[in-house]
Amino acid sequence: MEETPTTRMETFTDGVFAIAATLLILEIGIDTAHTRDLGSALLHLWPSYLAYVTSFITIGIIWMNHHTCVETMVRVDRTFLFLNLLLLLTVSFLPFPTRLVAEYLHRPDEQAAVYAYAATFVVMAVIYNVWWRYASTGRRLIGQTVPESRIIAINRAFNPGVPIYALTLLIAVFSPIASVFLTFAIAAFYLPSAALFER
Amino acid sequence: MEETPTTRMETFTDGVFAIAATLLILEIGIDTAHTRDLGSALLHLWPSYLAYVTSFITIGIIWMNHHTCVETMVRVDRTFLFLNLLLLLTVSFLPFPTRLVAEYLHRPDEQAAVYAYAATFVVMAVIYNVWWRYASTGRRLIGQTVPESRIIAINRAFNPGVPIYALTLLIAVFSPIASVFLTFAIAAFYLPSAALFER
Amino acid sequence: MEETPTTRMETFTDGVFAIAATLLILEIGIDTAHTRDLGSALLHLWPSYLAYVTSFITIGIIWMNHHTCVETMVRVDRTFLFLNLLLLLTVSFLPFPTRLVAEYLHRPDEQAAVYAYAATFVVMAVIYNVWWRYASTGRRLIGQTVPESRIIAINRAFNPGVPIYALTLLIAVFSPIASVFLTFAIAAFYLPSAALFER
Amino acid sequence: MEETPTTRMETFTDGVFAIAATLLILEIGIDTAHTRDLGSALLHLWPSYLAYVTSFITIGIIWMNHHTCVETMVRVDRTFLFLNLLLLLTVSFLPFPTRLVAEYLHRPDEQAAVYAYAATFVVMAVIYNVWWRYASTGRRLIGQTVPESRIIAINRAFNPGVPIYALTLLIAVFSPIASVFLTFAIAAFYLPSAALFER
Numbered sequence: 001m002e003e004t005p006t007t008r009m010e011t012f013t014d015g016v017f018a019i020a021a022t023l024l025i026l027e028i029g030i031d032t033a034h035t036r037d038l039g040s041a042l043l044h045l046w047p048s049y050l051a052y053v054t055s056f057i058t059i060g061i062i063w064m065n066h067h068t069c070v071e072t073m074v075r076v077d078r079t080f081l082f083l084n085l086l087l088l089l090t091v092s093f094l095p096f097p098t099r100l101v102a103e104y105l106h107r108p109d110e111q112a113a114v115y116a117y118a119a120t121f122v123v124m125a126v127i128y129n130v131w132w133r134y135a136s137t138g139r140r141l142i143g144q145t146v147p148e149s150r151i152i153a154i155n156r157a158f159n160p161g162v163p164i165y166a167l168t169l170l171i172a173v174f175s176p177i178a179s180v181f182l183t184f185a186i187a188a189f190y191l192p193s194a195a196l197f198e199r
Numbered sequence: 200m201e202e203t204p205t206t207r208m209e210t211f212t213d214g215v216f217a218i219a220a221t222l223l224i225l226e227i228g229i230d231t232a233h234t235r236d237l238g239s240a241l242l243h244l245w246p247s248y249l250a251y252v253t254s255f256i257t258i259g260i261i262w263m264n265h266h267t268c269v270e271t272m273v274r275v276d277r278t279f280l281f282l283n284l285l286l287l288l289t290v291s292f293l294p295f296p297t298r299l300v301a302e303y304l305h306r307p308d309e310q311a312a313v314y315a316y317a318a319t320f321v322v323m324a325v326i327y328n329v330w331w332r333y334a335s336t337g338r339r340l341i342g343q344t345v346p347e348s349r350i351i352a353i354n355r356a357f358n359p360g361v362p363i364y365a366l367t368l369l370i371a372v373f374s375p376i377a378s379v380f381l382t383f384a385i386a387a388f389y390l391p392s393a394a395l396f397e398r
Numbered sequence: 399m400e401e402t403p404t405t406r407m408e409t410f411t412d413g414v415f416a417i418a419a420t421l422l423i424l425e426i427g428i429d430t431a432h433t434r435d436l437g438s439a440l441l442h443l444w445p446s447y448l449a450y451v452t453s454f455i456t457i458g459i460i461w462m463n464h465h466t467c468v469e470t471m472v473r474v475d476r477t478f479l480f481l482n483l484l485l486l487l488t489v490s491f492l493p494f495p496t497r498l499v500a501e502y503l504h505r506p507d508e509q510a511a512v513y514a515y516a517a518t519f520v521v522m523a524v525i526y527n528v529w530w531r532y533a534s535t536g537r538r539l540i541g542q543t544v545p546e547s548r549i550i551a552i553n554r555a556f557n558p559g560v561p562i563y564a565l566t567l568l569i570a571v572f573s574p575i576a577s578v579f580l581t582f583a584i585a586a587f588y589l590p591s592a593a594l595f596e597r
Numbered sequence: 598m599e600e601t602p603t604t605r606m607e608t609f610t611d612g613v614f615a616i617a618a619t620l621l622i623l624e625i626g627i628d629t630a631h632t633r634d635l636g637s638a639l640l641h642l643w644p645s646y647l648a649y650v651t652s653f654i655t656i657g658i659i660w661m662n663h664h665t666c667v668e669t670m671v672r673v674d675r676t677f678l679f680l681n682l683l684l685l686l687t688v689s690f691l692p693f694p695t696r697l698v699a700e701y702l703h704r705p706d707e708q709a710a711v712y713a714y715a716a717t718f719v720v721m722a723v724i725y726n727v728w729w730r731y732a733s734t735g736r737r738l739i740g741q742t743v744p745e746s747r748i749i750a751i752n753r754a755f756n757p758g759v760p761i762y763a764l765t766l767l768i769a770v771f772s773p774i775a776s777v778f779l780t781f782a783i784a785a786f787y788l789p790s791a792a793l794f795e796r
Contacts, residue, residue: 022215025219035308104635238510
């Protein structure tokens with residue numbers, strides 16, 4: 001087989017990212033049995049739309065960065081594959097807290113829902129960092145032809161990930177809604193500019 | 200890695216299109232707890248079948264055209280990838296308004312449901328146009344070997360997209376059901392004939 | 399791009415087949431709110447298991463035959479891609495009648511559910527036949543190096559499809575449960591032996 | 598077509614594994630209509646998280662081992678493809694017993710739920726063993742260049758599969774919760790170390 005270990009890993013990874021993103025829409029619901037005015041019900045769903053867009057763009061950009069990182073690698077090992085599986089597990093989990101935000105934002109229990117949402121992003125950022133640090137420390141899995149400057153640039157792009165999502169968790173203590181808007185802003189403005197998919 | 204930036208983008212895109220189309224069926228439901236005569240209940244589900252077929256064919260043809268467009272490109276940049284992500288976000292969103300039409304067509308709140316459905320198609324057509332115009336203007340991402348006549352042909356195929364879906368939105372003001380039938384007709388008769396997948 | 403028109407079509411097709419098969423499990427449900435004895439409830443779910451297994455194996459084998467057919471082709475045209483889209487539309491639809499059988503078999507409304515199930519397979523078989531006849535008639539899309547004996551062998555494998563599923567529909571008039579068991583038998587015994595995936 | 602029979606099989610297999618893993622999250626639910634304190638409700642969901650993580654990691658590692666096995670093969674035959682389909686059928690079924698464990702663990706009916714969960718893993722392990730034994734016995738489908746030591750190593754990795762999952766089923770007789778924790782431990786500690794994805 002002409003297949004390399006990295007492409008083998010990428011196939012499963014690609015599938016999980018694309019499916020997790022597309023499943024998000026299933027979490028947006030209207031309780032049709034108890035809806036009297038559909039028009040205003042659709043407008044009052046704005047927390048659902050916000051949560052959907054935020055999670056979708058975040059998954060999309062993380063996926064693209066994932067590919068950029070993997071392109072610097074020539075091999076994978078058992079530990080790395082397991083870290084990758086943990087990363088996918090967190091990405092696949094995202095539809096669940098997304099639904100919590102969609103259903104509870106702007107309602108009495110919003111704080112617990114946003115805690116769950118922000119905490120998921122923190123865990124994802126931590127695992128993603130560990131995943132990259134494992135591969136890049138001592139150039140463990142990195143190809144010889146990849147310039148050191150490229151590794152340093154990726155390191156720099158990874159640095160703010162954990163602090164910025166920790167901040168969304170902290171902000172949720174004071175204002176759940178501000179926390180979600182910050183998560184959206186990260187996805188819409190910060191992540192694209194910091195994204196590694198530039199060539 | 201032998202991978203090019205466009206194939207990287209295409210993998211995620213392929214997944215999202217195929218999943219969004221296949222998830223549509225999950226939105227067709229029968230409230231089994233309150234169904235007394237299944238046979239007639241299945242016949243009364245025709246708005247669901249109509250919405251399902253319309254959305255499925257539209258996604259399928261947009262996907263094929265997407266491939267045709269990408270085949271003319273030799274590279275992608277950050278902005279284009281973000282536009283592509285917005286396009287996928289809209290395609291993935293489609294199951295939600297499809298369910299609204301499936302549940303509300305021919306019922307009291309049908310107008311709001313059809314507004315949401317038609318508006319989603321308008322937004323999709325706008326983003327799809329911006330996506331293509333960004334790539335093709337000044338041949339920004341287009342390969343040198345691609346003849347100008349091919350770009351012009353694709354431009355021509357894109358031109359009617361936004362106006363025709365804007366028309367379905369306008370018609371929904373007067374007759375929601377006529378709007379959905381027009382969207383179906385576009386998917387079944389107009390899109391295939393205008394499709395870019397001819398060789 | 400090194401991509402051929404047939405691989406372009408296959409990517410979307412692969413995705414839809416795999417997703418449709420995997421979504422089937424979502425249709426198996428236990429109404430946890432009203433279940434008192436889970437053990438016996440799980441045993442009484444046998445129509446769900448039967449419907450799940452039948453639909454899953456049928457999709458899997460149709461998918462493998464699809465690949466075998468496409469391998470004989472060197473090009474695709476607009477009409478063929480549209481026929482392929484109609485085939486995928488029917489395959490994606492299958493989870494819906496599968497759920498109907500899962501919920502209604504061995505209950506009062508079973509006949510309507512099994513009519514819907516059998517009718518879906520008939521439509522699928524008809525479209526699949528038209529899809530192949532379109533490609534193979536006059537060797538329209540067939541590669542020059544493919545021996546005529548191969549085309550004849552595939553033709554022969556396609557011949558019983560429509561009659562055999564029409565028979566399941568007919569049998570549903572007299573015994574819905576016998577109809578489902580016949581559909582299962584086709585998937586478990588007939589389809590694998592007639593399958594085109596032998597080399 | 599440059600495609601080999603094994604890649605043809607792998608595409609469908611990749612899709613089903615990735616989708617089955619990602620669908621798992623849809624089975625974790627909170628009955629939002631009857632939840633008064635979301636925070637404590639989320640903490641009480643720990644059986645759901647346990648079931649989700651266990652099933653996800655198991656699917657991920659089985660998938661990677663699947664690839665490693667297929668890499669030793671140069672061809673597939675009809676029987677093998679059918680065995681592969683049965684394996685996928687079992688993997689796709691996993692979200693159902695996962696939901697049962699998620700909903701019933703630590704509740705009155707937990708034993709039946711855990712029986713279903715453990716039994717599914719036993720069936721999966723049996724089919725997976727048959728699948729590999731069929732391919733490797735007499736090197737039926739194995740490539741000539743693959744050293745016998747590699748086959749023996751894979752055989753050795755397969756040996757404990759059925760007994761260890763049979764043990765989880767046995768333990769469920771005495772303690773359902775211990776059975777689930779053992780299944781988790783297998784996924785988190787045993788499977789990664791026994792995994793075939795080491796190079």
